[in-house]
Amino acid sequence: MKEKIHPVLHEVLVHCTCGNEFKTRSTKKEMRVEICAACHPFFTGKQKMLDSEGRVEKFNKKWAKKAASAEGQAEAAPAPADAQ
Numbered sequence: 001m002k003e004k005i006h007p008v009l010h011e012v013l014v015h016c017t018c019g020n021e022f023k024t025r026s027t028k029k030e031m032r033v034e035i036c037a038a039c040h041p042f043f044t045g046k047q048k049m050l051d052s053e054g055r056v057e058k059f060n061k062k063w064a065k066k067a068a069s070a071e072g073q074a075e076a077a078p079a080p081a082d083a084q
Contacts, residue, residue, distance in 0.1 A: 007027040008027065009025045009026065009027060010025065010026060010027070010028070010029055011023060011024075011025055012024060012025065012026045012028060012029060012030060012031055013030070013031075014031040014032075014033060014036070015030075015031070015032045015033070016032075016033050016034070016035070016036040016038065016039060017032075017033075017034050017035075017039075018035075018036065018038060018039035020036050020038040020039065022036070
């Protein structure tokens with residue numbers, strides 16, 4: 001392997017806008033982040049599921065119609081006659 005091609009890793013203190021600080025290693029000497037694990041909604045359990053404009057209901061309604069029409073076609077179709 002070639003020598004002196006790898007970057008130097010530094011132990012850095014990461015600063016979040018929420019005030020949380022933690023140590024990690026990086027090639028940068030200082031890191032500032034907007035969201036960390038302490039304030040991100042997914043990790044804090046405060047995540048909200050938004051259903052804008054009833055998209056889930058619209059999807060279910062659309063597929064319910066297709067499933068009903070497929071069942072209706074299956075019932076309306078005559079059974080194939082056995083060839084003897």
